[in-house]
Every structure is written in C-alpha cells, then in structure tokens.
Amino acid sequence: MKKLIALLLALLMVFTLVGCSSNSGNDKPAETGTDTEGNTMPKIGIILVGDENEGYTYAHMLGIRDAAAKLNIPDENIIWKYNVPEDQTCYDMAVDLVENGATLVISNSYGHQSFMQKAASEYPDVTFVSDTGDTAAVSGLPNLKNAFTQVYESRFVSGIVAGMKLKELDESGALVPANYAEDGTVKIGYVGAFPYAEVVSGYTAFFLGIKSVYENISMQVEYTNSWFDLTAEATVADDLMSRGCVIIGQHADSTGAPSQVEKNDAENKYGFNAYSVGYNVSMLDVAPNAALTSSSNIWERFYEYAFTCLLNGEDLKTDWTGGYNDGAVEITELGKACAPGTQEAVDNAIAAIKAGTLHVFDASTFTIEGQAPTSMLGDVDADFTPETECLIDGYFHESEFRSAPYFASRIDGITELN
Amino acid sequence: MENNNIKEPLIRIKKNDDVTPVQKAIVIALAIIASLIVSALFIYFVTKLDPISVYISMFKGAFGTARRTWITIRDSALLLLISVSLAPAFRMRFWNCGAEGQILIGGLSTAAIMIYFGDKVPTFLLIAIMFVVSAICGALWSFLPAVFKAKYNTNETLFTLMMNYVAIQIVEFFVDFWDKKQSHSVGIINMNTEGGWFPKIFNQQYTLNVLIVLAITVFVYIYMRYTKHGYEAAVVGESVATAKYAGINVPRVIRNNVLISGAIAGIAGFVEVSGISHTISKVTAGGRGFTGIIVCWLAKFNPIAMVFISSFIVFLSKGASQIASDFGLNEYASNIITGIILFFILSSEFFNNYSISFRKKNKGGNR
Numbered sequence: 001m002k003k004l005i006a007l008l009l010a011l012l013m014v015f016t017l018v019g020c021s022s023n024s025g026n027d028k029p030a031e032t033g034t035d036t037e038g039n040t041m042p043k044i045g046i047i048l049v050g051d052e053n054e055g056y057t058y059a060h061m062l063g064i065r066d067a068a069a070k071l072n073i074p075d076e077n078i079i080w081k082y083n084v085p086e087d088q089t090c091y092d093m094a095v096d097l098v099e100n101g102a103t104l105v106i107s108n109s110y111g112h113q114s115f116m117q118k119a120a121s122e123y124p125d126v127t128f129v130s131d132t133g134d135t136a137a138v139s140g141l142p143n144l145k146n147a148f149t150q151v152y153e154s155r156f157v158s159g160i161v162a163g164m165k166l167k168e169l170d171e172s173g174a175l176v177p178a179n180y181a182e183d184g185t186v187k188i189g190y191v192g193a194f195p196y197a198e199v200v201s202g203y204t205a206f207f208l209g210i211k212s213v214y215e216n217i218s219m220q221v222e223y224t225n226s227w228f229d230l231t232a233e234a235t236v237a238d239d240l241m242s243r244g245c246v247i248i249g250q251h252a253d254s255t256g257a258p259s260q261v262e263k264n265d266a267e268n269k270y271g272f273n274a275y276s277v278g279y280n281v282s283m284l285d286v287a288p289n290a291a292l293t294s295s296s297n298i299w300e301r302f303y304e305y306a307f308t309c310l311l312n313g314e315d316l317k318t319d320w321t322g323g324y325n326d327g328a329v330e331i332t333e334l335g336k337a338c339a340p341g342t343q344e345a346v347d348n349a350i351a352a353i354k355a356g357t358l359h360v361f362d363a364s365t366f367t368i369e370g371q372a373p374t375s376m377l378g379d380v381d382a383d384f385t386p387e388t389e390c391l392i393d394g395y396f397h398e399s400e401f402r403s404a405p406y407f408a409s410r411i412d413g414i415t416e417l418n
Numbered sequence: 419m420e421n422n423n424i425k426e427p428l429i430r431i432k433k434n435d436d437v438t439p440v441q442k443a444i445v446i447a448l449a450i451i452a453s454l455i456v457s458a459l460f461i462y463f464v465t466k467l468d469p470i471s472v473y474i475s476m477f478k479g480a481f482g483t484a485r486r487t488w489i490t491i492r493d494s495a496l497l498l499l500i501s502v503s504l505a506p507a508f509r510m511r512f513w514n515c516g517a518e519g520q521i522l523i524g525g526l527s528t529a530a531i532m533i534y535f536g537d538k539v540p541t542f543l544l545i546a547i548m549f550v551v552s553a554i555c556g557a558l559w560s561f562l563p564a565v566f567k568a569k570y571n572t573n574e575t576l577f578t579l580m581m582n583y584v585a586i587q588i589v590e591f592f593v594d595f596w597d598k599k600q601s602h603s604v605g606i607i608n609m610n611t612e613g614g615w616f617p618k619i620f621n622q623q624y625t626l627n628v629l630i631v632l633a634i635t636v637f638v639y640i641y642m643r644y645t646k647h648g649y650e651a652a653v654v655g656e657s658v659a660t661a662k663y664a665g666i667n668v669p670r671v672i673r674n675n676v677l678i679s680g681a682i683a684g685i686a687g688f689v690e691v692s693g694i695s696h697t698i699s700k701v702t703a704g705g706r707g708f709t710g711i712i713v714c715w716l717a718k719f720n721p722i723a724m725v726f727i728s729s730f731i732v733f734l735s736k737g738a739s740q741i742a743s744d745f746g747l748n749e750y751a752s753n754i755i756t757g758i759i760l761f762f763i764l765s766s767e768f769f770n771n772y773s774i775s776f777r778k779k780n781k782g783g784n785r
Contacts, residue, residue, distance in 0.1 A: 051748055082742050083749050085704070086603070088695035092489055099483055114605035114697070 042104065042310055044068075044078045045097025047090060047116075049109035051082040054228055055280040056253040060108045060131070063299030071307050086111025094119035098126050104310045106131065106303075109227075110198075120144040127316060129306060131299075132198070134404035136318050138381045145316045147302045148403035150323030152205035153353055154295040156360040158277045158331050159209020160349050161293045161342055162188075162247045165275055166214040168339035169246065176272045178244035185218040185413070189240030189274075191233050191250040191257045192223045195416065197379070199223075201398060201405035202251045205360050206277070206295075207414055210247070212365070213345065220245060222417040228253040234260040241274050249277045258287035265290050275337055282332035294332045301328040319403040324353050361396035366411040378406035426777050434773045445766050453762030457755045467745055472755070479740020480733045490729075490736055492624040495631040496689060497728040500710035502631075502638050503682035505719045506675040507560075509642060510655045512567060514676065516560060516578025517683045518707030519585030522700070523559045524552035524687025526589050528614075529607060529698035532691070533596060536613025544614050548688050549630075556684015557677045559585065564676035568669035582707070586700045593699055606696050616693040627693045634682060639721040641678075651675045683707070716764070734759060 046064060050057035068078055079100055081093045090112045097105050098119070106129040107116050113133035120128040120141045129145040130136065136146040166186060169175050181187055188210060192199045207219050222240060224232040233256030237248050241264050250257045258276035265273045266289075276287055278294030301322050309316045322328030334342055352358035363373050377386035380401040390397045390406070398407050410416070458469035465472075480490045500517055507514035528548045535544060563577040596604045608614060619625035642648035650671045654661045661668050686706075691698055713731060717723035738752035 051742075053748070080743055080746065081739070083739070085701060087697065087699065087701060087704070092485075095485060096483070099485060111603055114603070114609065118606055118609060 041073060041077050043101040044073070044307065044310065045081070045094070045100070045102030045105040046078060047081045047084045047093050047097070047105065047107035047112060049084060049086065049107075049112070050228065054253060055255070056227070057082075057108060059280050059297060060299050063301075063303045066300045067303035067307050070304060071311060073307060073311075084112070086115075088115065090115035091118050094128065095122075098123050103127065104129070104306065106306065108132070110134075110196075117141065117144055127310070129316065131302075132404060134402060134406075137402055142315075145318055145320070146403050147306070147320040148399065148405065149297040149299070149302070149328045150321055150399050151295060151297050151329050152201050152360055152398055152405065152407070153323040154297075154329035154331050155202050155205040156209035156212075157346055157349050157353075158249070158293050158295040159206040159211075160213055160345050161331065161334065161338060162206075162249065162275065162277050163210040163213025164339040164342045164345055165292055165337065166210065166217070166247060170214070174273070175246065178270065179246045179272060180244070181218050183218070185216050186214070187243065187245045188217050188219040188247045188249065189237070189243070189245030190219055190221040191236045191240070191248065191252050192221050192416075193227045193252045194225060195223055197408040198405045199251045200410070201407035203249065203414065204366075204407060204409075204411055206249045207411075208360060208362075208365055209349075211413075212349075217413065219414045220417055221414060224252055226252070230254045230256040233257045237261055237276075238264065241270050244270075244272075246272065246274050247277065248274055250279050253280060255281075255283060255286045258283035258291050262287035262290040278332075284333065284335055288335070289337060291335045292338050293334050296330055296332055298328050298330055301326055321399045321403040323399075324350055359395035361398055361407060363391055363394050363396065366413075368409055368411055370412065373409070376409060379408065380406055428777050430775045430777075431772050432775065434771060437770055442770050445769050446763065449762040449766035449769075450759070453759040456762070457758045460754060460758065465745070465747055465751055467747070472741055472745065475740050475744040476734075476737030476755075479738075479743075480736040482740070486736070488622065488624055490732055492627055492694060493736075494725075494729040494732040495624075495628050496686060496694070497706055497709060497713060497732055498724055499631045499634060499686045499689060500683060500706050501713035501717065501724045501728055502635050502721050503679050503686060504710055504714040505638055505642060505679075505721055505724075506648075506651060507679040508655075508714055509648075509651045509719050510672060510675055512564075512672060512676055512679075513575045514560065514563075514578050514679050515575050515711065516563060516581045516680075516707070517686075517710055518703045518705070519578070519582035520556040520559045520680045520683035521687040521690065521703040521707055522582075522585040522589050524556040524684030525691040525698050525702045526585075526592060526687070527551050527555040527684070528688040528691040529596075529604070530592070532607045532614035532696075533604075536608040537611050538613075541614070541617055545616070545626075545692065548614065548692055549685060552684040552688035553681040554684070556687065557681040559684070560676050560680025561673075564673045564680075567676070568672040589698060589700050589702070603699060604697055607691075607698075608696070614692055615696055624693065627689055630685070630689060630693075634685065635721045635725065638682070642719075642721070647671070647674065716767075731760075 048057045048060060052058045052061055064078065079097055079102060084090050084093050086109055090107060094105050094116060104127045108131045110132045113130040113135060116128045116130045117135065117139055120143050124143055127143050127145065129147055131147050133146040136144045175186060179186055190203045190206065192203060203221055210217055220240060220243060222236045224236055226232055233250065233252050233254050237257035237260040240248055241261065248257055248261050258278050261274050261276040264270060274290065275292050276283060276290045277292050280294060280296050282294055283291035302320055305320060306316055331346065349358060373391060375389060376391040376396055378388050378390040378401065379386040380388040388401055396407055398405055461467050461469040461472050479486065481487045500521065504514055504517055531548050531551060559581060563574050563581060566572040566577060567574045593604055616626045650666050653664060653666060654668055654671050658668055690702055695702065709731065713724050713727045716727045734756040738749065738756050741747050741752040742749040
C-alpha cells in the first residue's frame with residue numbers, strides 16, 4: 001500500500017513538473033538571462049544576507065537602486081538574491097548569478113567572503129566584491145574586491161551628539177547617582193554585535209566622539225554575538241540601563257536597543273532617562289523621545305563607483321573606502337531630545353574631518369594601559385598578527401591600508417562585559 | 419415535539435479504512451490542483467503578479483540550469499538522509515527531535531578531521547575515516563537519550579531537544595577555537611588543497627553525496643522491512659506490552675534503533691561538511707533536523723516515500739527563493755505560496771483517512 005502511495009506521489013510530481021516545464025516552453029516572460037534588443041549593459045548579481053526588513057540590507061538595497069537609477073542601468077540587469085545565509089548557499093548563488101550572465105557579483109555580509117573567494121577563484125573573468133570583507137588584498141585573486149565605508153567617522157560625530165546631550169543632562173542636574181561609576185565617570189553603554197575589529201573601531205570612535213565634548217565618561221560594551229537580533233539587542237540595552245548607562249550606543253542592525261530604551265524611559269524603570277544612538281537607519285520611528293541620531297553608511301557611493309567601473313570596463317580598486325569627504329557616511333536626522341547647539345557642533349566636526357584637521361583616532365585623546373600610545377600595529381593582512389604601523393603623524397590611520405577596519409586596540413575607559 | 423427530535427450532527431466524520439490507491443491519488447491530485455489555484459489567487463490579488471509566470475519561475479529556481487538541478491538533487495539527498503535517519507526511531511514512537519544536534523556533532527567531527535588530517539591522509543581513506551567517525555559521534559550523541567528512555571522512560575522529545583542546544587554550544591566553542599581571525603567563522607576548510615572534500619565522480623561534484631544517501635536509504639528500507647530487528651522496532655512502536663509479551667528485549671531494541679538513527683544523522687553531518695559546505699558553524703544543520711521530521715511523518719516512516727517528499731520540499735524552497743529573486747517579492751510572500759501548497763497536501767491526508775457525511779434532510783415536519 002505504502003509503495004503504491006509513493007509511486008503515485010512520484011507520478012503526480014512528474015506530471016506537475018512536466019506540466020510546468022511544458023508551460024515554460026511556450027512563453028518566457030521571467031527569463032532573466034535574455035537580453036532585450038539594444039540592452040548590451042552588463043549584468044550585476046547581488047547577494048544579500050537579509051531583505052528589506054533588515055536595516056543593514058535595506059540600506060544596501062536603497063544604495064543599489066539609487067546608483068542603478070542614476071546610471072540608467074535597467075532593473076532587469078540586476079539580479080537579486082535575498083536572505084542568503086553565510087554558508088555554501090552563498091557560493092551556490094554566486095555561481096548561479098555568473099551562469100545567469102552577471103559579470104559583477106557583490107555580497108553584503110562579512111561571512112559571505114570565503115564563499116565569494118571560492119567562486120572568484122573559479123571564475124577569473126567575473127569581478128566579485130565582498131562588502132565589509134578583509135581578505136581581497138591578501139587572497140592573491142585580482143578579481144576579488146572589498147569595500148567598506150569609513151563609518152567610524154560618522155560614529156565619532158554621533159558620539160558628539162551624545163556628548164552634547166550628556167553635557168546638557170549634567171548641567172541641568174538630570175543625572176542620578178546610579179549614572180556615575182565608582183571613579184566618578186558617567187556611564188555609557190554600547191550594544192556590540194561581535195568582538196571584531198569592525199565593532200572595536202566603531203565603539204572607540206563613538207567613545208572618543210563623546211569624550212571630545214564631555215571628558216568625564218566610561219563605557220561598557222556588551223556583545224550580542226549576532227548582527228541582527230531584536231530580542232538580544234533589547235535585552236543587552238536593558239541590562240546596560242540597569243547598570244546605570246545613560247547613553248546607549250549600538251553596532252548591531254536591529255531596532256531592539258532604541259525600542260527598549262524608549263520603553264524603559266516611558267515606564268521610568270530605572271529612575272532616569274537614557275538616550276539611544278542607533279546604527280544604519282534613523283531610530284526616531286521606534287524611539288521618538290529616546291533616539292538622538294544614528295550613524296549610517298551611504299552605500300550608494302560605493303555602488304555608483306562599482307557600477308561606473310563596470311560600465312566603463314575598468315577594474316575596481318581592490319579596497320574601496322569612503323568617508324565624509326566622499327559623501328559615503330552620515331548621521332541621520334537629529335531627534336527632538338538633542339541638546340541645543342548640537343547641529344552646530346556636528347557641522348563643525350564634519351567640516352574639520354573633511355578638512356583633515358580633525359582625526360578620529362587622534363593619539364593624544366586616548367591612552368592604552370595608562371600610556372599615551374607611541375606605536376600601534378594594525379592587522380592589515382588579516383592573519384591575526386598585527387604587523388603594520390598605523391600610528392603615523394599622531395593619529396591611527398584607519399581604513400587606509402585596506403578598507404575593512406583594523407583598529408582593534410582596547411583603549412582605557414572602555415570595558416567589555418562579555 | 420421536542421421528544422421526537424433526535425439530535426444529529428450536521429457533519430459526521432467516519433474513519434475510512436477501505437480507500438483504494440486510485441482514490442487516494444485522486445484526492446492528492448485534487449489537493450495539489452486546489453493549492454495551485456488558491457496560491458494563484460494569492461499571487462494575483464495580493465502580489466499583483468501573473469501566477470503562471472510565478473510558477474514557471476519556481477520551476478526554474480529548482481531546475482532552470484544543470485547546476486540548479488544538481489543543487490536541488492544535492493539538497494534533496496541531504497534532507498532525505500536526515501529523514502531516513504529518523505525512521506528507525508520514529509517507527510518505535512521514539513520521537514527523536516535531536517537530529518539537528520546529531521548532524522552538528524557528525525559535522526563537527528568531520529570538520530576536525532579535515533582540519534587536522536585534511537592534507538596528510540589520502541582522500542578516499544580520509545573519507546572512509548570521516549564516514550565512520552561521524553557515524554560514531556552521531557550515535558554517541560543519541561546514546562544518552564536512548565539509555566535514559568530505555569532505563570527510566572524519560573521524555574525523549576525534551577531530552578533530544580536539549581541535546582541540540584548542547585551541540586550548538588560545543589560547535590560554537592570549536593568555531594572560536596579554530597578561528598584565528600576572531601571573525602567567529604572557520605571559513606572554508608582547506609580551500610586551496612581541498613583536503614577531505616568529496617572528489618568529483620563522473621565529473622560531477624555531488625555524485626558521492628547521492629550515492630551515499632541512496633545506499634543508506636536502501637539499507638534502512640531493507641532493515642525496517644525485512645529484518646528481525648526492524649520488525650521488533652515496529653512491534654515496540656505499536657505496543658510495548660505486546661513486545662514484552664512476545665519476549666522482545668524492549669530496552670535493547672530502543673537503544674539499538676536510536677543508535678542507528680543517531681549514526682545516520684551523524685553521517686548526514688559528514689555529507690554536509692565534507693560533501694557540500696566544507697565549513698562548520700552552528701547553522702550547519704540549518705533546521706533540516708526539524709524539516710526531516712515533517713518529511714518522515716508525511717512519508718509514514720517509509721524511506722521510499724521520503725525520496726519524493728524530501729525532493730518536493732526542496733523543490734518548493736528553491737522555487738520560493740527564485741520567486742523572491744525574479745519578482746522582488748519578499749521571501750515571506752514566497753513562503754506563503756509554499757505554505758499553501760503544503761497545507762493542502764497535508765489536509766488531503768485527512769480526506770484519505772476519513773470520509774465526511776452530511777446530515778440527511780429531516781423527514782418529519784418538526785418545524
């Protein structure tokens with residue numbers, strides 16, 4: 001009996017499949033591989049770790065669409081693969097895109113990199129870009145590229161926004177005893193994704209940004225071990241607030257932290273109000289009272305560059321990076337909770353960064369183990385042994401030797417909780 | 419008046435034992451047609467797309483190119499292996515929800531061998547070693563729940579589920595242990611030397627995957643159908659009391675079958691790591707241990723039926739991601755379509771097992 005059912009199921013499947021395939025012979029509207037007449041533009045394959053529901057990926061999608069629209073690249077020349085996990089699927093998708101005619105394949109998550117590298121070694125005629133990756137230069141593959149914005153610049157500026165708020169809170173007497181650490185510094189919290197250089201570089205920039213306005217602070221960093229986890233980010237934000245942190249920064253991709261801060265403030269859960277500085281997108285929708293601003297990437301700049309190279313038949317840089325000077329980073333709209341004068345302070349800082357008079361990792365602004373640093377090595381070739389001197393002319397040269405951040409020193413005043 | 423009115427329900431549901439295979443086939447066919455129609459309505463009214471082109475795109479996602487077809491075959495084979503691994507346990511009504519963890523442990527042991535011996539031992543010997551070691555590790559992972567079930571009649575569902583979490587943590591530990599870049603990923607193991615990777619056979623990357631899976635499927639089919647041990651498992655599943663009365667050593671049967679179950683799941687981890695992804699992470703099992711449960715149930719524990727059901731499920735998922743890619747549809751929308759199709763097929767089971775009769779019109783003039 002069971003055999004018969006199995007047999008019938010099999011027959012049915014065969015029939016349904018044959019039915020589908022005979023249909024596909026008749027008309028082919030969904031054929032992504034066919035070139036319409038006069039459309040000689042190259043095809044671009046996009047591998048995304050999420051979809052429009054996830055802020056980080058959504059920012060990439062917008063950037064790609066805007067860049068394509070600007071360069072008159074028709075929709076059908078871009079093939080999208082959504083929700084691609086950081087495993088063999090990424091390689092499968094990369095190869096699938098190549099087989100569908102893509103000559104430029106871009107993935108947007110760090111974990112995609114080794115699978116992109118595998119594909120790149122097999123298809124030397126196709127350019128593969130691993131956004132936020134770090135091994136292009138050392139892979140020895142001329143067709144593997146990396147791209148990363150200098151988001152530490154906008155994190156520094158978002159720190160200035162938080163610093164202005166802190167100054168206002170202090171001056172108006174709004175800080176409570178719980179906000180002070182034993183050494184008398186005001187506590188800042190930071191929701192980090194993973195203990196990678198990317199995150200370390202980011203929170204250090206944020207910390208130094210606050211410090212440039214309000215000197216007397218200490219920061220606690222707690223990791224969620226995930227790039228996107230609403231619940232974990234909310235839990236960590238709540239934990240940081242329970243420890244007395246009055247500013248909650250983040251380097252994780254969900255709205256979990258600002259939502260939790262907004263909720264805690266509304267319930268007056270810990271007897272003081274905390275404020276949130278987000279990432280990727282404005283958090284004002286989920287935290288209208290608690291959100292100050294968010295640091296964000298303008299990926300459009302990179303995509304515009306990459307697509308232009310593709311259209312002109314030029315090779316991409318092995319490492320692309322862009323900061324305020326390239327219009328590739330920004331902070332989002334200031335929340336109503338921001339202190340007066342914030343906009344001015346922000347504008348001044350951005351102008352100074354652009355002019356090269358302000359360096360985010362200025363060695364005179366921080367200490368390591370109580371000492372002002374005289375030499376700082378960065379692990380530029382991604383082999384986990386720092387080898388390149390990055391402390392030149394008094395500041396740490398981040399994202400200059402390769403696009404992905406390599407500032408991984410733990411500076412004084414910042415504690416990692418886990 | 420009220421006295422005459424015998425209450426009769428509007429709908430009666432009767433167990434149907436004598437359904438012919440032809441009737442069953444008709445019911446399933448109707449279910450599939452109905453599901454395609456309902457999905458078409460969803461596609462047309464909610465997403466404003468042409469249902470036919472969406473279905474074509476689904477098909478292309480799974481079979482559009484030779485490579486896609488092979489990937490569909492490869493993934494179907496893996497899901498099949500996992501479903502087959504559950505069969506010996508499920509046959510005894512031992513609800514093994516721990517395939518996920520057993521896959522991870524099998525995969526982890528494979529990854530360890532690839533990392534430490536990948537470039538030192540000849541490929542075929544290495545593959546044989548990994549096969550055996552992953553089977554042993556998978557079996558060991560199922561050993562604890564099996565012994566506790568056999569000895570103390572503990573709840574195997576909870577026990578195996580918790581073993582999954584332990585496995586995830588162990589994998590996380592080793593990922594960080596092996597990862598020198600602090601990137602929380604081991605990357606592709608032996609990317610340059612391909613040490614411990616399945617070799618191409620007949621110029622096809624995934625031939626060995628398919629061969630291993632088919633061999634094990636046939637083995638389990640024969641084991642469950644024609645061997646004394648397989649029969650004992652079935653008796654234990656029907657009634658433990660009967661089994662005891664028949665002189666079957668129930669704890670031994672439970673232990674052995676669960677060990678076989680765990681061993682095969684461990685081999686599935688080996689196939690995934692050595693034959694497909696060449697990496698290990700906590701998502702290596704990717705929920706397939708649970709999807710396998712659906713497949714196993716739908717197939718009524720029959721390994722041959724699992725071939726078709728696992729292929730169908732993989733076909734649906736490949737189709738769903740292709741729809742998302744072709745039409746810019748959110749993957750949730752694509753999943754709704756596959757959900758509708760699965761729902762109809764599952765409900766058709768009901769109509770196969772039961773018949774429905776409506777209340778006959780009242781003869782008397784009660785009103």
